[in-house]
Amino acid sequence: MARWLWLGAAVCAGSCAAQNVWDPAQFGRGRLPRVDDVLQNLTWGQLQVLHTTDIHGWYQGHSKLSPPEPNYSGDWGDWVAFTEHMKRRAHAQGVDLLLVDTGDLHDGNGLSDAMPPGHADDRYSVPGHVSNEVFALADYDLLTIGNHELYDFRIARDVYENFAPKWGDRYVTSNVNITLPDADGTPRSRPIGARYTRFQTPQQGLQIQAYGVLFDFQLGAPGVRVQSPREMVAEPWFQASLRAHDKVDAFVVAGHMPVTGHDGWDAVHAAIRAVWPTTPILMLAGHTHVRDCRMFDDASMVLESGRYLETVGWMSVSNVSGRPSLARTYIDANPRNYAHHAGLAHAGHLSTRRGRFARATMEAIATAWNLTELYGIVPQDYYLDREAYGKPHALLTLLAQHILPDVVRPANPRHKHTPTLVLLNSGSQRFDVFQGPFTKNDQYIVSPFRDAFLVVKDVPWHIARQLCGALNRRGATHNEQPGGTHPAQGAADTVFQQYLGQQWATYEQASAPPAASGRPEAARRVEALLADMAADPALAKEHAHLQRDAAPSLGYVTVDACPGRGDDTQHMPLPYSPEQPDYIASEPVPPPADDARVDVVLVDFIARPVVQLLNAADPDRNYTIDDAEVWGRVTTQWLYPTYAQHAWASDLAQVWAGMDAAASRAGYPPLPHWDAYAAHPYAPVYEARAPLVFQL
Incomplete structure (x- = not known):
């Protein structure tokens, strides 16, 4: 526990600095x-795997009240407790x-991306270093690295020197x-972890x-080398290992x-x-943030x-030494589902001592780093891609109509006498902004990048007003990262958005997306399923949650290439609107004359593509990157x-x-701070709904 001692002094400093804070002890978690x-049950076999990927710092779980966030309300303490219960259950059954x-343990949340006060130049300032200590409270058997551990050489080195050694040849x-x-x-040059490993399972x-x-x-920091998997399998060491x-x-x-x-x-x-023709191969994947699965043969699956x-x-496999049978399930990460799969009566029985320690540790870090500092109460939900741009609940609408003109434009006094056009790439926004508290941690979740604002002065308005449209016509992948939609170049968000869009489009029984969408096979799978359901009443009953007259909760609706229904919870998919521009603009009001500067x-x-477009549109001036000056302290x-x-600004308590x-009436009861349930976890729902019986 010595590695946590530095938190003691930092907690005091952090709690004293933040006057207005979000307190989970008071408001729940x-x-x-x-x-x-x-819910559907898991299929157990001789050997099973619990798999996590692309956590990106979300160790404290999803605490917002707006659906579907309660589906994912389990924090790292719940996960640690769940794994303990499941390992005991496996032991009792004599299976493994x-x-x-x-991989991808950080980049996307304050717990992994912020830094403690007073540690600007030591290892604690390396993103992910402290949150990796939280991660290590779960007893993993096998781990590998993600691309987000490799963009920054400091992080890659920290993984090599501090994180990988914790796990030995399991990393x-x-x-x-x-x-x-x-x-x-x-x-x-040396491997960050072990090349490969062998071990024996404890039960069998x-x-x-x-x-x-x-x-x-291929976008890693200098000093990091990633070999193509195709080249790797031809290496003498790999062939010898087989x-x-x-x-x-x-x-x-x-x-x-x-x-x-x-x-x-x-x-x-x-x-x-080529060497082991029938041995089961269990492959655990990541990177594109989706739920997906396929079988290579009867004895191999990738999830x-x-x-x-x-x-x-x-993932589970039965009859390991004979004709294997594999199964998979996607578990919604919350205490209710964890308790169900662990064979517990309800979520109130999930908590363990180690899990509570994990939660206490995370809260100490959040306090020390002022992540609970409260900036305001969001009055409504703002969605990244559920509503079309221009609609009142679209996040990009909020940015273009309110935040850019109210925050960015006033950052420089020039705006008082010179009309100002403000441009922003929508890729700078990473997550929905949900109704309720907006804290410093949300700041890291929603808009984690520290991009400065620059100004190119004295541009003719008839040229400047064309910039946003020109940027959108070329598209973000052309402007910012040519070829960036290919999974090998790190564009996971693009694939994930297509995945969500296809779930909603097929649910609406729209036509299949064009082949250029990147994942048309997922849409075809769902459409084929809907067609089969129309002809097969038994199949329609099995997938009743996909019927238009059903109204389950919002969540993932996965149709992959593996047999059976994958999701452990029946949901209807999230609404999705593809009408989201790659770039938005806040134009000056009133509009200037065409020849105005x-x-x-x-x-x-986006400075480089903007300069390129300015030069293409304005033959009278040669624009350069050096023309772009800093625009205020924002x-x-x-x-x-x-x-x-x-x-x-609002009265938080009220x-x-x-x-x-409202959440309890809708069927979503609170999670007590320390799992201190006074009664059944869903009792608050029944109590909140009871008065409705007497209403007309």
Whole structure:
């Protein structure tokens, strides 16, 4: 516990600094899922895997009241407790259970991306260093690295020097190297983790051989090298590892690679099958943030388990030494579902001592780093892609009509006498803004980047007003990262948005998206299922949650390439609108004359394409990057805090009381701070709904 001692002094400093804070002890830590959700049980076998991936710092879970956030309200303490219960359950059944994670542990949440006061130049300032200590409270059997551990050399080195050694040969990076000097100063490339590992399961003594693979990521920091999986499997060490042992009961491959759209899994599977033609191969995927699965043959499956601690993947294999049978389930990550699958009476029985310690640790960090500092109370939900741009609940509408003109434009006194056009790339926004408290932690979730705003002065208005449209016509992938929609170049968000869009489009029984959408096979799967349901009453009953007259809670509706229904909870998909521009603008009011000179204010991330477009449209001037000067002391990360402090100021207790009561009436009961349930967890729902019986 010595590694936590530094928190003691920091907690005092943090709590004293933040006057207006969000206190989970007073307001609870989120909600349980809706009371009437229908769950399906897990399929157990001889060997099973619980899988996490792309956590991106969401260790404190999803605490907002707006659906579907309660589906994912389990925090790391709940997860740790769940794994303890499940390992005990496996032991009681005489079967084996492995915990596997496939990378991207940070970038996306304050707990992993902020830093403690007074630690600007030590290891605690490295993003992910402290949150990795929280992660390590779960007893994983196999881990591998993600691309988000490799963009910054400091982070890659911290993983090599501090994180990987915690796990020994359980942390496996078969194709990822880092170059560091030897004792004599000579630079040498070496694996960040083990090349591969072998171990024996505790219950049945199964011989497991495991690898850890990353897609052929080419955007890492200098000093980091990722070898293509196809090249890796041809390496002498890999081929020798396949032939080094007479017995392997199962291969387990942890890979930060998408199930669909990348050939890395095909290469790994083919290489293993060339030597071991019938041995089960359990492959755990990641990177594109979706729920996805496919079978390579009767004895091999690859499973991708979502993102942001929303999903826990489950894979099981029966008859390991004979004709294997594999199954998979996507678990909604919340205490209710955890308790159900652990065989507990209800969520009130989930808590364990180690889980409570994990929660206490996270809260100490959040307090020390002022992550609970409250900036304001959001009056309504603002969605990243559920409503079309221009609609009142669209997040980009809020930005264009209110935040950019109210926060960015006034950041420089020039706006008082010079018309100002403000441009922003929508990719700078990473998550919905939900009704309720907006804290410093939300600042890291919604707008994590620290892009500065620049200004190009004295641009003719008839040219400046064309910029936003021109940027959108070229598109973000052309302007910012050519080829960026390919999974191997890190554009996970694009694939995830297509995944959500196809769920909603097929639910609405719209036509199939065009082949250029990137994942048309997912849409075809759902449409084929809907057609089969129309002809088969038994199948229609099994998938009743997809019927238009049913109204289950919002959540993921997954149709993948593996047999059976994958989601453990029946949901209807989230509404989705593709009408989201890559760029938005706040134009000057009133509009200037065509020949008037205006200031073009833009985030530094898009400076290069803006300069290119200006030169293409204005033959009378040669624009350069040097023309762009800093526009005030404002960055994208401070857009919402600044706006919230003057536009979202409310009486927290009064607003929260109304939200709390409404959530309980809707079927979402509160999660007590320390799981201190006075009665059945859903008792508040029944109490809140009781008066409605007497209303007309």
